[in-house]
Amino acid sequence: MSKPxxxxxxxxxxxxxxxxxxxPLITERVLARDPATGVATRILRYAPGADSTPMGVQRHDFWEEVYILxxxxTxxxxxxxxxxxxxxxxxPGMAHGPWRSEHGVVTFEVRYPAVREGS
Known part of the structure; x- marks a missing residue:
């Protein structure tokens, strides 16, 4: 399977x-997603005052590239x-967050699977 x-x-x-x-202060606009792996391309939006502390430090089993639009x-x-x-x-595995945005932020993110050695 792959993204559409x-x-x-x-x-x-x-x-x-x-x-x-x-x-509700942290929303996403998913542009493409692979339902088998969950990797996606999305626009992520934190409204002013959003804080992801309850979700803790994040680590993923996929690559993630983020550009702040x-x-x-923080x-x-x-x-x-x-x-x-x-x-x-x-x-994959890199720790990041949690995040807080005082005035709001919009990012463009691309996520893709990790390639195993020898694959």
């Missing part, structure tokens, strides 16, 4: 939904704030 094939379409046609963790948020474990125009590339 799409030609260009208006991203605004995809609704924002509440992310896992059920915080607008706003900023990685509470690192005590560092990251803003628009910044990029992260996280290998």
């Amino acid at each position: 094939e799409y030609e260009f379409f208006p991203v605004a046609d995809v609704d924002f939904t509440v992310c896992p963790g059920d915080d 607008q706003g900023s948020f 990685d509470l474990s690192l005590g560092q704030t990251f803003g628009a125009g910044m990029y992260a590339c996280r290998p």
Whole structure:
């Protein structure tokens, strides 16, 4: 299985939904997802005041690339704030978060499976 094939379409046609963790201040617009692996391409949005502390530090079994489109948020474990125009590339297992955004943030994220050695 893999992500579905799409030609260009208006991203605004995809609704924002509440992310896992059920915080209504943290929403996602999933552009493509592989239902077998859960890897996805999405727009993530933290409303002003959003805080992912209840979800704790995150680690994934997939690669994750994140580009901040607008706003900023703070990685509470690192005590560092990251803003628009910044990029992260996280290998499987890399710890990150939890996050807090005082004024809101919007990111573009691409997630893809880890490739096993010899595959």
